[in-house]
């Protein structure tokens with residue numbers, strides 16, 4: 299591979315307290331030099347002027363639907379979406395068919411991702427066999443097969459005794475537990491409990507469903523000292539509960555799906571089932587609480603919960619599958635937070651790259667000698683997510699056909715260009 303010399307971009311890396319314009323040389327997969335007026339005659343020169351170069355993004359919550367539901371996404375199409383969105387590491391959820399509840403399925407995912415050769419795909423193993431919530435999986439075997447975390451995502455683990463045991467066991471194995479926090483009994487409905495659910499007469503999923511399980515899992519993490527990662531936060535009170543337990547030094551981390559930072563429940567009246575997601579889009583007061591959590595570091599990372607569904611699965615609201623695709627839209631949405639003055643670019647890179655990388659123990663950073671996992675993006679380029687630009691097998695997002703601001707120009711994984719935008 300020819301060395302790459304990216305010249306004149308704005309280099310941003312909060313882990314190195316770096317925000318400066320300069321040149322960066324990549325050789326043999328690693329960052330070889332960072333500085334001004336670098337000249338290496340044998341290198342491929344990339345003009346980075348007017349662009350931002352930062353550590354590539356890490357997504358701890360994606361659904362690649364492979365094995366078993368590859369009609370709506372697979373490891374190849376999902377990897378293409380990831381690198382086009384600036385991600386070079388993703389954690390894929392185990393709600394596949396069969397579930398990732400055995401070493402064999404975990405190994406399939408890892409091998410397939412290596413064959414595709416675009417993005418590092420790290421499987422999360424299921425917490426319980428078949429994600430049934432009844433019997434813990436073999437955490438030791440799943441860890442040895444390459445699983446980095448354990449979750450039954452798509453479903454909560456309701457049995458508190460099992461959750462307590464899982465936290466203890468995962469801690470001993472150096473794994474962490476993630477949970478989809480919506481209490482089954484309170485989340486039988488489809489959309490947020492509010493004016494839209496009453497207007498449409500559709501059964502709701504109350505915020506209490508999330509708050510109750512977030513509180514339980516924080517309490518269990520506090521007592522067991524087992525690491526819990528709360529997935530896709532959506533409610534005001536759950537942010538406050540996590541803030542309280544983080545102040546008591548419980549080993550808790552959490553994520554937010556960008557859609558919950560921008561869209562209220564009334565988006566369902568505009569986008570129909572394309573705005574149906576679990577947990578559901580809620581209200582302005584929830585959005586404000588999540589944004590507060592983004593600012594004061596209660597929320598550790600942005601995770602897309604990229605959840606592809608086929609058109610036929612996004613018909614009537616009640617029967618539609620919940621979830622939205624998000625790998626290619628995370629950057630423009632996160633940049634909108636910067637444009638609105640809610641966070642700065644350094645905090646954005648922390649949320650999309652540095653923090654999720656730390657959660658997983660994967661390396662990210664602009665420092666000489668580090669593996670070159672980088673993304674070069676144009677924060678001002680406008681583009682539309684449509685048939686031409688979408689790389690997912692699915693199109694389920696309220697952002698379909700909308701103009702987005704901010705686009706990846708190039709994504710580099712271990713020194714190799716794995717994505718280059720056509721435009």
Ligand SMILES: NC(=O)N[C@@H](CC(=O)O)C(=O)O
Nearest residue numbers: 361451452575576605620621
């Ligand atoms: N978030 C969703 O609404 N759907 C996810 C499952 C999940 O993450 O809960 C999916 O797999 O489609």
Ligand SMILES: [Zn+2]
Nearest residue numbers: 451452478529
């Ligand atoms: Zn979930």
